[in-house]
Amino acid sequence: MGSIVSLVRVRSSEVDIKDSICKAINLVDFKTHSQVRLAVIKPNLCYYWDADTGYTTDPRIVAGIIDWVRETYGANVDIKVVESDATAMQTKLAFLMLGYERLAKEKNVELFNLSNDTAVSKKIYVNGHEIKFKVPQLLLEADLFINAPKLKIMRDTRITCAMKNVFGCISYPRKNIYHPILKEAIVGINKVLHPHLNVVDGIVALGRFPIKLGLIMAGVDPFSIDWVASKIMGYNPSKVEFLRIAMKEKLGSIEGMDICGQNLEEFRKVFPKEGIIPTKYLWAIQLGLLKMYFKLVKDIMPPALQE
Amino acid sequence: MLLKKINVGIIGLGHMGHLHMMNCLHINDVEVVAASDKSKRALKKAGSLGVKNLYVNYQDLLDKKSKDLDAVIISLPNFLHFDSIQLSLEKGLDVFVEKPMATNIDESQKILNLVEKSGRKLMIGHCMRFVDAVEKMKNVVDEGRIGSLEIITIESIQNGPLSHGLIPKPVPEWWLNPKKSGGGALIDIGYHMIDLFRFFAGDSKVLFSCLDYKYNLPVEDGATLILNSYDSSIRGIINVGWFEKMIFPKFNFRLIIHGNADFMSTDQLIPKNIYLHAMNEGAKNFLRRITGRKIHPLSYTYYYEPYYKEMMAFSTCITKDLDPIISAADGLKVMEIINEAYNFFNDKFTGDLE
Numbered sequence: 001m002g003s004i005v006s007l008v009r010v011r012s013s014e015v016d017i018k019d020s021i022c023k024a025i026n027l028v029d030f031k032t033h034s035q036v037r038l039a040v041i042k043p044n045l046c047y048y049w050d051a052d053t054g055y056t057t058d059p060r061i062v063a064g065i066i067d068w069v070r071e072t073y074g075a076n077v078d079i080k081v082v083e084s085d086a087t088a089m090q091t092k093l094a095f096l097m098l099g100y101e102r103l104a105k106e107k108n109v110e111l112f113n114l115s116n117d118t119a120v121s122k123k124i125y126v127n128g129h130e131i132k133f134k135v136p137q138l139l140l141e142a143d144l145f146i147n148a149p150k151l152k153i154m155r156d157t158r159i160t161c162a163m164k165n166v167f168g169c170i171s172y173p174r175k176n177i178y179h180p181i182l183k184e185a186i187v188g189i190n191k192v193l194h195p196h197l198n199v200v201d202g203i204v205a206l207g208r209f210p211i212k213l214g215l216i217m218a219g220v221d222p223f224s225i226d227w228v229a230s231k232i233m234g235y236n237p238s239k240v241e242f243l244r245i246a247m248k249e250k251l252g253s254i255e256g257m258d259i260c261g262q263n264l265e266e267f268r269k270v271f272p273k274e275g276i277i278p279t280k281y282l283w284a285i286q287l288g289l290l291k292m293y294f295k296l297v298k299d300i301m302p303p304a305l306q307e
Numbered sequence: 308m309l310l311k312k313i314n315v316g317i318i319g320l321g322h323m324g325h326l327h328m329m330n331c332l333h334i335n336d337v338e339v340v341a342a343s344d345k346s347k348r349a350l351k352k353a354g355s356l357g358v359k360n361l362y363v364n365y366q367d368l369l370d371k372k373s374k375d376l377d378a379v380i381i382s383l384p385n386f387l388h389f390d391s392i393q394l395s396l397e398k399g400l401d402v403f404v405e406k407p408m409a410t411n412i413d414e415s416q417k418i419l420n421l422v423e424k425s426g427r428k429l430m431i432g433h434c435m436r437f438v439d440a441v442e443k444m445k446n447v448v449d450e451g452r453i454g455s456l457e458i459i460t461i462e463s464i465q466n467g468p469l470s471h472g473l474i475p476k477p478v479p480e481w482w483l484n485p486k487k488s489g490g491g492a493l494i495d496i497g498y499h500m501i502d503l504f505r506f507f508a509g510d511s512k513v514l515f516s517c518l519d520y521k522y523n524l525p526v527e528d529g530a531t532l533i534l535n536s537y538d539s540s541i542r543g544i545i546n547v548g549w550f551e552k553m554i555f556p557k558f559n560f561r562l563i564i565h566g567n568a569d570f571m572s573t574d575q576l577i578p579k580n581i582y583l584h585a586m587n588e589g590a591k592n593f594l595r596r597i598t599g600r601k602i603h604p605l606s607y608t609y610y611y612e613p614y615y616k617e618m619m620a621f622s623t624c625i626t627k628d629l630d631p632i633i634s635a636a637d638g639l640k641v642m643e644i645i646n647e648a649y650n651f652f653n654d655k656f657t658g659d660l661e
Contacts, residue, residue, distance in 0.1 A: 047469075293589050
């Protein structure tokens with residue numbers, strides 16, 4: 001089950017990004033499909049903060065992937081760049097604000113909101129939980145589904161990379177309904193949707209703060225990508241809960257996993273790892289102290305904290 | 308002499324309206340009698356805090372409850388400010404309205420006329436004047452400690468309507484519709500910064516303005532203005548933007564005043580560590596509470612305390628029958644500068660930027 005994950009150093013020029021993407025893909029065990037009519041690329045556009053903040057996928061990465069698809073499968077491939085609405089993010093606005101509308105014009109590709117697609121209902125069991133998803137039909141029909149996540153840490157799941165970006169494909173906008181069982185839901189959706197290829201944007205990655213990491217990762221298996229990403233971000237992957245559940249559910253395995261290209265240590269040592277107390281607990285401590293304060297003093301809680 | 312409590316109605320219970328309601332509930336002279344909002348959840352919350360008369364729309368609140376009210380606090384989307392102010396004044400109520408007073412200069416002028424005609428008070432939420440550091444710097448200037456004021460630099464870069472608390476919320480559609488919002492970063496954050504410039508330099512005019520559309524939105528996401536006081540003695544530069552990721556308690560605001568004897572910056576006065584400040588102020592409030600003294604609401608947050616202070620100022624101007632500290636005329640002056648800035652940019656730059 002384990003597979004090859006490639007690490008390639010990239011500078012920030014557009015040409016270099018494209019060359020690095022090609023190099024990263026060539027290094028992994030990606031079996032070229034014989035014919036591709038429809039290719040779908042899913043970046044991570046979780047909010048309106050652009051790629052330099054470390055939150056969203058750099059449109060130049062998607063541009064590089066588009067060029068690679070056309071060079072590999074011909075100029076006539078129908079390419080769609082997709083995202084789905086989230087609790088607080090409207091895809092239409094994110095495409096506009098983050099430079100994807102410009103990209104679509106330049107590269108002559110279609111931008112597509114997965115929340116507007118025909119949804120296929122799926123029911124999955126993970127870790128004793130029955131989880132229902134509405135999955136966009138487009139992703140089930142695509143000849144080539146390329147996952148283009150961002151490399152970053154996240155309060156609830158520690159890391160967010162390939163598997164969490166697949167979670168972002170769920171049609172239903174209010175994805176926060178899954179948050180009580182987020183780790184299981186991430187594993188569940190990855191049992192339903194299987195990207196053929198993953199190209200990770202680590203040009204600017206997000207740790208405690210954004211950092212120009214200059215990394216492009218590629219691999220065919222989202223689990224393996226996330227396993228390696230966890231190491232780069234300073235976590236022991238076997239302690240990342242959703243990866244542990246994925247292994248238990250036989251969605252991924254470290255057997256036969258191989259890292260090629262650049263040395264992982266080069267990236268790991270500069271990545272701004274989380275402090276000794278994870279952000280999640282820091283917030284919890286602060287909110288706990290505030291709640292105690294309000295109870296004792298009966299002061300006003302600003303709306304930003306009430307939310 | 309014991310003053311009568313003033314009865315207020317809260318119109319709009321969004322982020323700001325809710326905060327104003329909470330502040331009113333902590334002011335001894337104020338009784339929150341009614342509230343209105345389209346959100347049932349917001350009304351339920353107001354009800355749980357003891358507000359008895361709840362309405363889904365503000366017209367009902369004004370029609371049914373205005374006889375029991377002295378004032379209303381309006382925190383509606385910008386495009387509803389004019390109608391709600393007009394109706395409130397017609398009902399004989401004093402009004403506090405969130406900035407901007409309206410979406411454009413014509414509406415602002417009409418509001419000023421309505422206020423003068425009605426004889427009621429209208430105060431606008433120019434809360435930045437109440438920031439502790441700003442108040443201190445104004446005193447320093449007024450006392451002549453930096454000599455004659457020559458140059459002012461003001462900047463505030465935030466995430467505008469794209470900002471959120473711990474949990475992200477969708478951006479309401481009206482924010483990005485210039486007809487409904489009146490504009491983008493300039494009328495949102497720039498409004499406060501222009502008011503601060505006026506606060507220190509007096510009435511002013513635009514020498515230069517440049518708007519930014521980095522996010523390709525229908526409204527500007529950044530603005531740079533150079534202002535000059537009417538007597539040309541004080542110049543200043545204002546920089547505002549919506550482009551910075553911002554989650555409370557982070558707050559990117561800076562005011563620097565340069566005189567011919569000295570200079571001063573808010574960076575010297577704003578707490579370097581907001582967490583230590585919160586602990587310090589929280590401990591003081593705890594002591595005040597257990598010794599039976601009045602607490603200083605929101606002082607622990609630093610940046611939210613000005614909202615409490617401005618609400619205090621509003622209630623005081625009603626109970627003591629004083630002119631509001633920030634009047635409709637002040638609001639109109641800020642809107643005039645904003646209008647000048649938009650016109651300057653449209654005349655000089657539109658077309659060239661392509």
